[in-house]
Amino acid sequence: MTRAEAKVSSWESDARTDLALLVKTVGYEFRKRIQFRTGFFVREVLNGMVQPLVMLFVFAAIYRSASASGDAADATLGSWQYSEIVRYVAGLLIVMKLVFNARGLDLSAEIFEGRITKYLTMPFRYFVLIQGRFVQFTIMQVVVATLVWCLAYALMGDRWLVPVSWLATGQALTLVLLGSYCCFLLTVILNTLAFWLDVVWSLLVMAWFVISFVGGAIMPVSQMPVWASSAFSWLFPYWMISAPIEILMGRLGTDAFLRGLAIVTVQLVLLDALRRFTWRRGLAHYVGAGM
Amino acid sequence: MGQQRPSSLPERLQWGLRVMRAYARIGWVRKSQFRWEFFNQVLMDSLFYVSSIATFTMLYALGDDSASGAVSLAGWSFADMKVFLGMTFVADALMMTFLGQQWHFGGDLKNGALDSFRVRPGPTAFLYFYQRFSPEGLTNLLIASGWLVYALSGVVGHQVSGWHVAWALPCAIGLIAFAQVFVSLFYCLVELWLMNSDLGQLSSQLFTTMGERPIDVYPSPMARFLLYVVPVAAVSWFPSSLVLGKLSGGFALAYPLVLVVFALIVVRIFRIGLRRYDSAMG
Numbered sequence: 367m368t369r370a371e372a373k374v375s376s377w378e379s380d381a382r383t384d385l386a387l388l389v390k391t392v393g394y395e396f397r398k399r400i401q402f403r404t405g406f407f408v409r410e411v412l413n414g415m416v417q418p419l420v421m422l423f424v425f426a427a428i429y430r431s432a433s434a435s436g437d438a439a440d441a442t443l444g445s446w447q448y449s450e451i452v453r454y455v456a457g458l459l460i461v462m463k464l465v466f467n468a469r470g471l472d473l474s475a476e477i478f479e480g481r482i483t484k485y486l487t488m489p490f491r492y493f494v495l496i497q498g499r500f501v502q503f504t505i506m507q508v509v510v511a512t513l514v515w516c517l518a519y520a521l522m523g524d525r526w527l528v529p530v531s532w533l534a535t536g537q538a539l540t541l542v543l544l545g546s547y548c549c550f551l552l553t554v555i556l557n558t559l560a561f562w563l564d565v566v567w568s569l570l571v572m573a574w575f576v577i578s579f580v581g582g583a584i585m586p587v588s589q590m591p592v593w594a595s596s597a598f599s600w601l602f603p604y605w606m607i608s609a610p611i612e613i614l615m616g617r618l619g620t621d622a623f624l625r626g627l628a629i630v631t632v633q634l635v636l637l638d639a640l641r642r643f644t645w646r647r648g649l650a651h652y653v654g655a656g657m
Numbered sequence: 658m659g660q661q662r663p664s665s666l667p668e669r670l671q672w673g674l675r676v677m678r679a680y681a682r683i684g685w686v687r688k689s690q691f692r693w694e695f696f697n698q699v700l701m702d703s704l705f706y707v708s709s710i711a712t713f714t715m716l717y718a719l720g721d722d723s724a725s726g727a728v729s730l731a732g733w734s735f736a737d738m739k740v741f742l743g744m745t746f747v748a749d750a751l752m753m754t755f756l757g758q759q760w761h762f763g764g765d766l767k768n769g770a771l772d773s774f775r776v777r778p779g780p781t782a783f784l785y786f787y788q789r790f791s792p793e794g795l796t797n798l799l800i801a802s803g804w805l806v807y808a809l810s811g812v813v814g815h816q817v818s819g820w821h822v823a824w825a826l827p828c829a830i831g832l833i834a835f836a837q838v839f840v841s842l843f844y845c846l847v848e849l850w851l852m853n854s855d856l857g858q859l860s861s862q863l864f865t866t867m868g869e870r871p872i873d874v875y876p877s878p879m880a881r882f883l884l885y886v887v888p889v890a891a892v893s894w895f896p897s898s899l900v901l902g903k904l905s906g907g908f909a910l911a912y913p914l915v916l917v918v919f920a921l922i923v924v925r926i927f928r929i930g931l932r933r934y935d936s937a938m939g
Binding site for chain 1: 690697701712866869870873
């Protein structure tokens with residue numbers, strides 16, 4: 367092989383390597399983008415839809431067995447007809463998208479790893495940054511929930527949950543967003559326990575269990591026994607999940623909205639006071655390097 | 658800091674006591690961390706049990722006001738449902754005890770944390786998935802077993818004989834353990850192709866939630882899907898039905914063979930998927 371031939375061969379080999387690398391990189395970049403978009407779709411659109419849909423099958427079976435004719439539509443259980451349960455579940459799919467969840471915040475990790483130190487030296491309140499996450503989450507989820515509602519309405523028409531009025535929509539949205547802010551504050555409080563504890567995720571999961579159950583994410587609170595529905599109606603999760611859906615359906619009116627507004631506002635103020643207290647005590651405990 | 662050194666004896670004593678108190682507090686916090694977390698995790702799963710039991714108690718109570726006077730859930734009475742819930746709790750506790758690492762699979766894959774498991778002398782999946790034994794899960798397994806025994810006491814002598822339960826229960830628990838392993842592995846498969854997409858978590862959440870209800874409540878094609886394609890029915894529905902004597906002999910004998918085939922397919926696909934692993938996939 368002459369020197370010229372060797373040079374050409376080397377150039378061809380380099381070009382083949384570069385081309386192979388380019389093809390692999392393009393494939394890799396495509397994969398990354400597709401994975402990111404799939405992840406976004408899963409997290410923002412599908413998240414929170416499984417439990418209500420599964421419960422719908424359970425309700426259908428229960429209503430069928432309670433009906434003398436064997437048709438779920440004929441039965442009424444705890445003042446709820448089956449068609450109302452279907453619309454309640456439709457409401458759950460929308461409302462649960464708007465409720466702030468613990469995944470939106472990694473404050474405990476920031477505390478464990480001592481990363482909040484840099485924020486404490488800056489001339490602003492750190493809590494404003496965390497509030498920014500809540501606002502971003504809410505804006506994003508309002509858009510997602512609206513799109514899901516429109517899509518479902520286009521497919522299902524009046525069988526889907528259609529608000530009884532614009533006033534009811536405004537009232538329900540107010541309660542859901544205020545309740546979501548209460549959830550956010552509770553999440554912040556539990557995260558700040560990382561100043562004292564090594565692991566807080568189990569507390570967040572427990573809180574979510576309780577919120578789901580007493581809020582009516584599994585079954586309507588007004589369908590529960592009287593003692594349970596009376597007790598739960600004093601807690602913000604009920605006014606964040608079950609009550610707004612009933613307002614949208616026209617089962618609850620403005621008087622209920624005003625009562626809910628008062629209860630949620632009082633609990634929001636209390637949670638914020640508790641959030642300030644735990645943050646202050648936690649910072650006094652903080653040494654800059656986590657636990 | 659900034660204070661004068663204690664000079665007098667009482668001041669020194671006081672200073673020493675303060676230091677000792679600080680050490681005691683740090684030691685207390687350090688040593689109680691894991692106990693506190695242990696307690697929290699036991700409480701967390703207990704809350705899951707309580708909320709499940711409360712939900713079905715309330716749903717069945719609705720039947721008291723209904724036209725028929727009592728409701729059943731697609732042929733499952735409240736006593737049957739208690740057994741079903743017991744099996745679900747046992748399956749969940751087994752997963753938490755032995756297979757908790759599955760929740761981290763997507764992240765570990767992305768971060769290339771499987772390297773150390775691939776070079777060890779043993780099956781990668783076995784070494785990886787069983788690495789996180791959980792004593793909290795084991796405690797919950799005891800609680801779940803307690804509920805299952807209580808639930809079974811309500812049906813033994815009425816629906817099924819004690820002898821039936823004596824042979825069916827160990828078979829059912831063994832089947833739960835077997836099915837739980839391969840169903841958990843199945844959820845992780847998708848991450849090998851669509852990493853960082855959360856699809857593994859979503860499929861786990863989707864099918865686990867569906868499996869936590871008797872498959873009889875779903876339309877027939879969906880029930881068959883949960884029996885043969887993603888066999889979450891093997892984790893709770895099949896064992897409960899076996900113990901309650903709801904299955905025909907032929908089906909009870911044949912279905913475990915279906916599970917074996919499922920397990921072989923899952924392991925084969927996992928191995929193929931693992932070849933795609935190149936340490937830095939994120």
